[in-house]
Amino acid sequence: MRKLTCALLCLLMILSTAFCLAGCKSREQRLNEETAYEETQMKAVREKVIRCIKKDDKEGLKKLFSKSAQKDIEDLDGKIDELLEAFKGKSIVSVKSESAGSSRTNDYGKKSIIIYGDYTLKLSTKGKCTIFISFCDKNDENSDDKGVFQMELRMFSKEETPKDFSGGAYQDDHGIFIYTLQNYPKK
Numbered sequence: 494m495r496k497l498t499c500a501l502l503c504l505l506m507i508l509s510t511a512f513c514l515a516g517c518k519s520r521e522q523r524l525n526e527e528t529a530y531e532e533t534q535m536k537a538v539r540e541k542v543i544r545c546i547k548k549d550d551k552e553g554l555k556k557l558f559s560k561s562a563q564k565d566i567e568d569l570d571g572k573i574d575e576l577l578e579a580f581k582g583k584s585i586v587s588v589k590s591e592s593a594g595s596s597r598t599n600d601y602g603k604k605s606i607i608i609y610g611d612y613t614l615k616l617s618t619k620g621k622c623t624i625f626i627s628f629c630d631k632n633d634e635n636s637d638d639k640g641v642f643q644m645e646l647r648m649f650s651k652e653e654t655p656k657d658f659s660g661g662a663y664q665d666d667h668g669i670f671i672y673t674l675q676n677y678p679k680k
Contacts (some may be wrong), residue, residue, distance in 0.1 A: 531593045531595045538557070538610075558641045559640030559641065562641065562667045565668075566667050576669055586617060587614075589608065593609065596609075602633075607627065610625070611624070612626070613650065621650035624644065624645070625643070625646075627642055628641040643670075646674045648671070649673070
């Protein structure tokens with residue numbers, strides 16, 4: 494009787510360990526799939542933004558912004574003009590990206606996915622700049638939120654970032670923010 498009890502306990506421990514390991518693997522697979530999805534979506538948006546900058550396409554850039562961002566951003570056309578003006582006389586030679594970050598919510602079945610990406614742009618003038626792009630990929634509660642809602646352009650490389658630079662805009666602020674070494678928010 495004692496041997497049978499020990500054998501059953503061992504069998505239960507083995508089965509519970511197997512289920513735990515299988516559950517961890519499926520969670521890991523889900524996270525890998527989410528990361529791959531986010532990278533794919535961010536790459537597509539990045540390519541559209543870079544293409545619009547290279548072609549000096551103001552209307553194309555404006556269409557990338559969500560309907561709610563288009564309403565919220567004061568003087569969106571003027572901000573897009575400033576962004577495109579920052580690249581006048583410079584062409585983008587290459588783009589180096591960091592892995593995308595995201596914020597996901599699932600509130601009673603209503604999903605929201607916001608994806609953030611930052612890119613170092615190597616310019617034809619031998620300089621570098623960094624552009625941060627934030628966009629809403631999905632929002633079941635408000636479909637007008639879908640699209641780009643923030644771009645932050647730093648006309649200096651990460652290595653050149655001043656020590657007293659405050660970090661720029663908050664992640665969820667709607668707008669186009671452009672910073673140079675002469676014009677940046679200080680701590």
